[in-house]
Amino acid sequence: MKAVIIGAGMGGLSAAIALKQIGLDVEVYEQVTENKPVGAAISVWSNGVKCLNHLGLEAETAALGGIVDTMSYVDAFTGETMCRFSMQPLIDEVGQRPYPVARAELQLMLMKAYGMEDINFGKKMISVTDGPEAATVEFADGTTVTGDIVIGADGAKSLTREYVLGAPVERRYAGYVNFNGLVEVDEAVGPATEWTTYVGDGKRVSVMPIADNRFYFFFDVPMPEGEPYERGTAREVLAENFAGWAPGVQRLIEKLNPATTNRVEILDLDPFHTWVKGRVAVLGDAAHNTTPDIGQGGCSAMEDAVALQFACKEHSDDVYAALAAYESSRTERAGDLVLRARRRCDVTHAKDPEATAAWYDELRSEDGTRIIRGIVANIIGGPLT
Numbered sequence: 001m002k003a004v005i006i007g008a009g010m011g012g013l014s015a016a017i018a019l020k021q022i023g024l025d026v027e028v029y030e031q032v033t034e035n036k037p038v039g040a041a042i043s044v045w046s047n048g049v050k051c052l053n054h055l056g057l058e059a060e061t062a063a064l065g066g067i068v069d070t071m072s073y074v075d076a077f078t079g080e081t082m083c084r085f086s087m088q089p090l091i092d093e094v095g096q097r098p099y100p101v102a103r104a105e106l107q108l109m110l111m112k113a114y115g116m117e118d119i120n121f122g123k124k125m126i127s128v129t130d131g132p133e134a135a136t137v138e139f140a141d142g143t144t145v146t147g148d149i150v151i152g153a154d155g156a157k158s159l160t161r162e163y164v165l166g167a168p169v170e171r172r173y174a175g176y177v178n179f180n181g182l183v184e185v186d187e188a189v190g191p192a193t194e195w196t197t198y199v200g201d202g203k204r205v206s207v208m209p210i211a212d213n214r215f216y217f218f219f220d221v222p223m224p225e226g227e228p229y230e231r232g233t234a235r236e237v238l239a240e241n242f243a244g245w246a247p248g249v250q251r252l253i254e255k256l257n258p259a260t261t262n263r264v265e266i267l268d269l270d271p272f273h274t275w276v277k278g279r280v281a282v283l284g285d286a287a288h289n290t291t292p293d294i295g296q297g298g299c300s301a302m303e304d305a306v307a308l309q310f311a312c313k314e315h316s317d318d319v320y321a322a323l324a325a326y327e328s329s330r331t332e333r334a335g336d337l338v339l340r341a342r343r344r345c346d347v348t349h350a351k352d353p354e355a356t357a358a359w360y361d362e363l364r365s366e367d368g369t370r371i372i373r374g375i376v377a378n379i380i381g382g383p384l385t
């Protein structure tokens, strides 16, 4: 079976490694001409780490990952710790430590694992069509390729999705903008092995450790879609939006590098259950664009990759059966994560201010049990459970 994969993001590359592992002939095509991931880091929760381990990347992932021993919530204005608890019960329950990792390093790890020289860069797909013998992809440079299957891992604005669904779909603005970047660990902002989150007024500021003494940081700022922003002005914008917040937050704003701080409007997509048309399938954000509020979009893409591997292995002589098995194993689980993230997003960002105030009160009496239960519920249910 020959698989053509469109997109060399974390979903496409995980799928490429997974399919190569079971002996498929795999080709990867990526529109950009070099490895330039957007965004600073992601938290790869235990389900994602298990997928990377399954792809043979256990030691590499652990080497890139930050150690999160504890988690805390801090009152935005007083700087008082609302709750702090160990992550160990979560690790014990799911059997795997989560790892926050730098995006560029995760991307490079996956590219090397698949084979950097085997990625066809600078190939922008402009159309995909199914056929009785093969599916065909056409690129902007006029060339075409065919595959027994075509996997569209072409991200949130996926063209493959448009083909599979027969029409473009509208993504939904989630109501906030996320500023993110990397800084050196600073104990004045948060302890070196803690995921620290400041909350107040429907906003949040978080730091979590990644390898090499760095924090991944992010600020969530609710605002209307399409507000003007000049790159490089993050410090001024954040100082204004977080005036009066605790000293740790002010310190983070002083420390961050405005030139490398990213600003992303957060969108998602209503879950849909048609992921396959003939020999063509979607995977990753193309199939389930998720807000980052539970840190599961990328993990879900990795789960897709493993599920696709299992389906292709089980139905190695029937591409239609393989893709049908892939689809039926994934759409409900991935859609559930989209909706869980959306609910979390609404509470965190004060869509209903009373519900958010109640959550802040809950945090003051939290011993970790409820939060860990929620995270475990996100983590379990994938192909490696």
Ligand code: FAD
Residues within 6 Å of the ligand: 006, 007, 008, 009, 010, 011, 012, 013, 029, 030, 031, 032, 039, 041, 042, 043, 044, 045, 048, 123, 124, 125, 126, 153, 154, 155, 156, 158, 159, 178, 180, 264, 283, 284, 285, 286, 290, 291, 292, 294, 295, 296, 297, 298, 299, 300, 301
């Ligand atoms: P992408 O990473 O978008 O890759 C798609 C690739 O396809 C790109 O390289 C693109 O250039 C290429 N492509 C697109 N169109 C074409 C075309 N026509 N032809 C050829 N190539 C094409 N997830 C987590 O698990 N944990 C987190 O903590 C987390 N935090 C996040 C924080 C933020 C602020 C955001 C925005 C997202 C976060 N996510 C997180 C989600 C995660 O980033 C995505 O789910 C993940 O990147 C999806 O990977 P993908 O490979 O499907 O898509």
